[in-house]
Amino acid sequence: MASKQSATAPAPAHDEMARRTVNALVRIAHTDEWTTGLSVHYYLMYALLDGDGVRMDYAPLDWIDQWRRRWMAAREADDQSAVAAEKDYLHEQMLAALHGEPGVQRHLWERLPGWEVAARRTLTASYVRKSLGLGEEFRAWTEALEAAAKHYHWYGAPGIHEGAALITLMEELKIPREDHADIAAAADAVTHVDSPWLWLLERTLWLIRSRMGNSLSVPVGPVMYEHGLEGWWFYVVAFLAATPYVRDFHRSIEVPEETSAAGLGVLGEKIALYRKGSEYGGLIQHDFVMGAFCGRIYRLEQLDCVAWNDGVDVYVPHTAHPLTTVPDQAWADRVHAFLRRLPREYGKGVQWEQGAFTISVNSWLLDPALNDHLPEDHELRRFIEGFTSSRRGPDRCPAQDQRGLTGGDREAIQYAFGRYVLDLDDALSLTAETALQHAALAHLRAGHHWIQPTAGLRFLGLGVVG
Incomplete structure (x- = not known):
């Protein structure tokens, strides 16, 4: 097998298979996968013998073990010229094995993906x-x-x-x-x-x-x-x-x-x-x-619900127009009933009899300042009035990022305009057409920033806990 050479230039498909095989083998050669169990070594022999599981005469393939010893020695000595030479030698041997041998091609192709996965494991x-x-x-x-x-x-x-x-x-x-x-x-x-x-x-x-x-x-x-x-x-x-x-x-x-x-x-x-x-x-x-x-996140009745072990965090996506969901106790019951299908962890350790489970809504829509800018008959009034907002911190002006915007500012622009903005100037350059867009911009143009209060609905869990 070692002396068998192609008299003509290798076919592109053969050359590609040989290259990929060599790249995989040189990474695996120094690992236990080469020799342990039904190893790379075994299946390489099997492939080069054209899959003849009966004959399994390894003697003609002694060059593989000899090559591996030379390769390991060159690698350990950090002899890059020897490493390159041994890689070239293995490539030539793979080309020779592939030339005119459909069985070898087939068996190498079957094993190659697994060898490549094993090779990536070494990275x-x-x-x-x-x-x-x-x-x-x-x-x-x-x-x-x-x-x-x-x-x-x-x-x-x-x-x-x-x-x-x-x-x-x-x-x-x-x-x-x-x-x-x-x-x-x-x-x-x-x-x-x-x-x-x-x-x-x-x-x-x-x-x-x-x-x-x-x-x-x-x-x-x-x-x-x-x-x-x-x-x-x-x-x-x-x-x-x-x-x-x-x-x-x-x-x-x-x-x-x-x-x-x-x-x-x-x-x-x-x-x-x-x-x-x-x-x-x-x-x-x-x-x-x-x-x-x-x-762990599901869009339930317009809102994005993030399930944790001891509660649910809820966010209002920018696509929730018009926002008709009313997050009341009945809604909380439905959210909990849906999330109970998760296979593990949801609600684990919750003291249900104490009503310790909370569904928390976090949104700029809960900023009390929004009421100052919306008409009384606006659709969001029903959503806002369902909560008693609690701020995340005592500061009315939350921290701004390096672009001059707070998280609430970005959420407000995304919800009102359905777009991402780079910085404060980018936000202030927008043209408002709807009442909500006017509200989002008026607050910013007045020199204020939107906050993201969190309000919770306590869930009692009566009759639904298995």
Whole structure:
């Protein structure tokens, strides 16, 4: 086998398979997977013998063990010229084995994906950051992914739709059409077998899958503005890859299809919100979307409900127009009854007989100042009057970010105008047409800022706790 050489140039498909096989094998060669159990070593032999499980005469393949010893020695000595030479030698041997041998091609192709997954397991967070040019701000995120993955044994290359199927999926998730081409290009790049992005994607997808329905947080990295389409759209690609698993999870706990679609559609809504304000695509609230894809956030009767062990946090999405939901006790009962279908943790340890379970609504709409700007017959009066607002802190003027806006200011603009704004000047440049838009801007133009009070509805849980 070692002396068999092709008399002609290798076919492109053979050369690509040989290259990928070599790239995987040189990363696995120094690990226990090479020799433990039904190992890489065994299946490599099996493939090169054309899958002949009866004959299994290893003698002609002694060169594999000899190559591995030379490779390990060169690697340990940090002899880069010898390392390169041994890699080239293995590539030549793979080409020779593939030439004119359909059985070898078939068996190598069957094993190659598994070898590539095993090879990616050998990468470290430090290597991935260095390869992708990710700075120190990404250390905690990448190391959290690395640490979490060490405790699990499931790995698999993320399957993601392609072509027309991908376009259909993006349309289902309400992603603006203007962004489809860039997202498709990012998906292709992120899922390339040789890309360190795939290391990040596999671990992110696994954590989404493993934590569906419970309140364990999933490590979420910073927005990767300066790292090409792959960085800009990384989390969108992850959410697209996770969508089939989220839908399966929803079906398993009997979430109605319309509720499932509304929750998954949060992805497209956030992208559209940013696009309307910035005129280009992006996702800057991927941490919130992560909650929806992990099965802990559901859009119930217009409002986004975040389920925790001892309560529910409720947010008013910018799409809730007109806002007709009245968050009264009957509404709280319905929210609780829905979330009880979560498989674990929701309501764990709650002292139901003491009425210790609270549904908390957090929104700029609860700022008492809004009443000063809305007409008495405005639709939001019914929503506002259902609460006795309690501020998060004693300060009437909450902290502003570096752009001169508070969280309440941003929420007010997003809700009233359905768009993202960069800074205070950007917000003040908007043109108000509706009563609510006039209210949102009048408060800012008067030199004030919107707060986000929290008001709670205590849930007694009578008759519904199993």
